[in-house]
Amino acid sequence: MGRPEGLKLIDENGKRVDGRKKYELRKIDMEVGILKNADGSAYVEWGKNKILAAVYGPREIHPKHLQRPDMAVLRVRYNMAPFSVEERKKPGPDRRSVEISKVIRGALEPALLLEMFPRTVIDVFIEVLQADAGTRVAGITAASLALADAGIPMRDLVAACAAGKIDGEIVLDLNKDEDNYGEADVPVAIMPLKNDITLLQMDGYLTRDELLEAVKLAIKGAKAVYQKQREALKEKYLQIAQEVAGNE
């Protein structure tokens, strides 16, 4: 996109367009278990991103021939609401959302003990209600919480974050302007317990060293996100515990 004249993504004080420092995350809020129908759900506000994730399953799979005899099938659908972006998005999947659904599935799959639920399906639905760069990492983060909320056995949570390059510098967690006018975006998802990288993409133009610097920075960001995930789950369980206690 043509960059507006005079737009500086990092000012003389090292501050970014939204006032953040180079390695600073946007404000992130997470809430677990907010939908009635879904078996598990989570809502994540990440900067201006607003993402809702829900999990259904393990449940019967239709059509039957998609069934796997040795494990559950994981299906992921990443979808943007028509009003989630500046220019209204036509409803339904486009090529971008098909690809993102696929890489998110690949990012979540290694965390799940799918072999425990043969012949079933676990459906993960990610609805982007508002988008502002980084929806896939926010979506993975929300989906991972929703899976935990649904009680799906997991090896670890999956936490995600992006790093990128703007005005020649590697920074954490690009917002929309930085993504549009920056040089590269590197979304990463990890399972923090063993430092396993389950999502890695790069869209941009970087040297080898810049790329690796960005990957490492994104991993750090993801670890911070992981702490927030754990807190959100704790809060949820605490709340439940209190409710249970209150009912007794």
Next chain:
Amino acid sequence: MGRPEGLKLIDENGKRVDGRKKYELRKIDMEVGILKNADGSAYVEWGKNKILAAVYGPREIHPKHLQRPDMAVLRVRYNMAPFSVEERKKPGPDRRSVEISKVIRGALEPALLLEMFPRTVIDVFIEVLQADAGTRVAGITAASLALADAGIPMRDLVAACAAGKIDGEIVLDLNKDEDNYGEADVPVAIMPLKNDITLLQMDGYLTRDELLEAVKLAIKGAKAVYQKQREALKEKYLQIAQEVAGNE
């Protein structure tokens, strides 16, 4: 639609654009059993509307998972021929015809003893060959005849008619001009034996009293349509009886 200047829908003598009085139906002709392949069929000319309805079933349902163990499934498809309207209509279902198919199904269903045919489907196809306002009530009327012709056990025939408001007055059975330039259209379907209302919609802007006046008027119209349906069926059976007699 922008109303042509000077167009009066009711003239000084209380006559409507096609010469009818306020509570007068358009000319309606019905013919039962006119297709070879269908299990039942009927053709209705209602003013300039030309509607063909056919019934197939009870028959096997594909795909199988749509089957209901306790009753037949009723499917209804309302479809307009491309040449049925002023501006050629692209073939295939649009949002309007999807909604109409659904409300017609709801209008016919209460008349049918679906529980007699578990695991099967009864298909009702309504083809609008020419449209001139009121196609859904004409379609219900034709479909009901086709169901009877197919020998599907019914609690009662379903008869339908619309009332509406034009130039400030509640009148019966709007034609195309009246529908385009009038204030409201109220299609109603009934099972006359017990005065059960099985379809009711309103598209327009009416006071409470006007709405109820229109509903009552439409019910009266539907009862007149019911008489014509019975005559059409009688004629058909008479014809068959004569043929049988002739063959003996």
Next chain:
Amino acid sequence: MGRPEGLKLIDENGKRVDGRKKYELRKIDMEVGILKNADGSAYVEWGKNKILAAVYGPREIHPKHLQRPDMAVLRVRYNMAPFSVEERKKPGPDRRSVEISKVIRGALEPALLLEMFPRTVIDVFIEVLQADAGTRVAGITAASLALADAGIPMRDLVAACAAGKIDGEIVLDLNKDEDNYGEADVPVAIMPLKNDITLLQMDGYLTRDELLEAVKLAIKGAKAVYQKQREALKEKYLQIAQEVAGNE
């Protein structure tokens, strides 16, 4: 298509735009068994046409309800690559390719002993990589080789060729210019052993006599194509025989 001014399809020496004589085929090359995954395959260059055909099967058919208890189902898909024609073709089937797929299926079916493989499917895929008139006859020719290469039992090979009318004369095997600016195209497929015609179409405007002349000419062409098919198969088997011998 508007014919360029002064374009003569046959010059004063009786030569056609590409230098051929009236009853001369374009250069045809055939190669059998060139793909790894397919059960049988063939590549045909016919003038500027470049056609790849592959056969899979007999194999299981999905969805199951397409299965026939007494014979194999034959499916044929004729498809043009987007870059195969002057103006890029949007990917996916259009009405023309749906019709061609159907008539090619009808042209191949009589040659196959489908009753030997009940409840299975034989899939024939024809990819037009470059098109220059006559793709359907080249496609049939390639598909027939691919079926033989797959070891599908056949009553005979199917060989195909077109004749047509240009500048008032009946000629063999139209190329693109001749097809665009000529008067008629008559594609024909035969099973040469018994002189059975399995494909016959005519697109153009001919008298009865011209039509029959064209059909007879196309049959002659198809017989010449048949010889080339047999050579191509022989070469393939020879090659295999040599390989086998070489391995011993």
Next chain:
Amino acid sequence: MSDAPVMAGIMRDRILNLLKKGKRIDGRGFEDYRDVEIKTNVIEKAEGSAWVRLGETRVLVGIKVDVGEPFPDLPDRGVMTTNVELVPLASPTFEPGPPDENAIELARIVDRGIRESQAVELEKLVIVPGKLVRVIFIDVHVLDHDGNLIDATGLGAMAALLTARIPKLEYNGETGELVRLDEYEPLPVRHVPLPVTFAKIGGNMVVDPSLDEERVMESRITVTFDETGHVSAVQKGEGGSFKLEEVMYAVDTAMRKSSELREMLLSSVDRGLP
């Protein structure tokens, strides 16, 4: 439903046995059409329309005329398209959805027959060359399928075209405005091509196959002649094969039968040859 294959087998044997004796199942001769009935102008909202009954086969054809752009490679021609809807009302074997291969083949055979004989004078339907032309939609709605949809559709399309009346247009070259007048003119139709279809059953060639015959036929062939003695379309359909002599028989018989059909058609639309 489980009786269907058995019934089909019995019907097959009956049809074949009768054909051996030179008879068809419905009593017709091999070169006889079923009873034909044609009504035109049955849809007032269409510029042209025709309802055709061929035995128990019924089709309805509507002609709508609009204004649009010509094809880039044919700037001096109006546009004509033929579309067939095999609506599920017409047969238990038709499914809702976009046209399948049968609907597409049917539309294209009929379309080719009309197009290649230049039956409609598309060059007379140009308003502004390369920019604005008349667009003719031939829409076929099959209402009851009892075999030989091709010939029924061909008859219906020509009947509708021959009786269509389109509003005159006035084009203002300066303002670019197009005014639709309240005067009507016929569509310029110059030829009357009609398809004639044969089924091959047990080696016998019969014209105008009924649905029962189509179910057991080995193969099918259609030849479209116009009144000048020219063929404008040929199509071998389905599986099976023909000998050259059978093709020659089909061509010669089609010439004769299309002539009879044309006479009948022109008398029902109350019109002589164009």
Next chain:
Amino acid sequence: MSDAPVMAGIMRDRILNLLKKGKRIDGRGFEDYRDVEIKTNVIEKAEGSAWVRLGETRVLVGIKVDVGEPFPDLPDRGVMTTNVELVPLASPTFEPGPPDENAIELARIVDRGIRESQAVELEKLVIVPGKLVRVIFIDVHVLDHDGNLIDATGLGAMAALLTARIPKLEYNGETGELVRLDEYEPLPVRHVPLPVTFAKIGGNMVVDPSLDEERVMESRITVTFDETGHVSAVQKGEGGSFKLEEVMYAVDTAMRKSSELREMLLSSVDRGLP
């Protein structure tokens, strides 16, 4: 999963038995709505938005405003379209894919209620008559389906429309350029129509059915009133039937309930009647 029909049967009996005693399964009276919560301007990137919770039903409505051509037969009106996505996140019975008949019916009922009362002054959204108008997209994203999506969507759509702010535009008639200013104005909204939906269960009429009630209802009826006492849409839904007296009851009750809902809505968007 195999317990589902049994559970449904038990639930059905329980609901019916309670209704006989004049009680609803969740303790409400027959004319009581569930708890309603409305938040507006929840999506900053949309020109208007509203999140509505009706019991456990949750919908999110976003308004986007664009510029486009008017419909040819309505050159002096802006364009408004309503679209509903029943995303599979909201219910185990929703499937991915284009809107099905339920989504389409829902969108069209709500759309008609707004359109027929002329709630949005579309005639004020014309930039160049016949050429350029504002196009309003009302997009409904259902987030959790616990029954009565119609009323929740109707509330959400009106809440979003009432609070939408659209950028002012400056049109240069000479250059044809359209400049989007950095000033905002409200959408011109003149009426507040709201749908009120009833389920008929065992012959009883109850307002605002929950999902449990919808599963066992015989029929459904929706009546949309605006604040002037006019009805702008009625829809009988699903199978079953109504007596005339039941329709009259529904109309009269809807007038009252829509009034209560409207008061609540206007107070939550902090606005009086238009």
Next chain:
Amino acid sequence: MSDAPVMAGIMRDRILNLLKKGKRIDGRGFEDYRDVEIKTNVIEKAEGSAWVRLGETRVLVGIKVDVGEPFPDLPDRGVMTTNVELVPLASPTFEPGPPDENAIELARIVDRGIRESQAVELEKLVIVPGKLVRVIFIDVHVLDHDGNLIDATGLGAMAALLTARIPKLEYNGETGELVRLDEYEPLPVRHVPLPVTFAKIGGNMVVDPSLDEERVMESRITVTFDETGHVSAVQKGEGGSFKLEEVMYAVDTAMRKSSELREMLLSSVDRGLP
């Protein structure tokens, strides 16, 4: 067919056992590509084309160049799109129909690698800024799938772009006419990015996985380098995970291997670095 899982299990064990001994099933080293063959200008009707064989994987890439409108937010750039057809001729697992998630991911990885390195100078493909630009279609037809379609497609796309020749155009600003000259010029290509793909199998990283290896791999990673030492795309694919060291190994090895591939590619298209 019922033997398939058993065969897969046996193949899996064989591949893993060999990898433990440092060997691959087809005898290659862990960093060895299979045999590569590239032919260009194989489709005369396309402006550019290339046929690539990578082991038994075969892809055909065609470049078509048209004229159209630029994207509104990129008025000074030509348009480039990449489309992949996984036609069912190429593999028993490919189905007819619109591109599925595999075809889309493949197209987008290759497209990103080319786009982000600005390999094609889209800014040189503008005819009238904001109005008229060249539109480049990179169409990939996969002919035989024996693994690593990404690298084969990447090679094919660059080979076709490097050898494409497009007709010169003359634009008359006054009449707005666009004349296609009979002179040709190469597409402006400035960089040669090439993807290098690794499979992780039993913890081992191998380059250019064959189909047998892809079937048993845990995970996949692709790194696209151009000749300036810049990465223009990275994609971790499928399930599984990588350690940071494995990513670093993949990046460093990809730099080396892409360099080798590039040399081979440039020599087969008989051209030096742009």
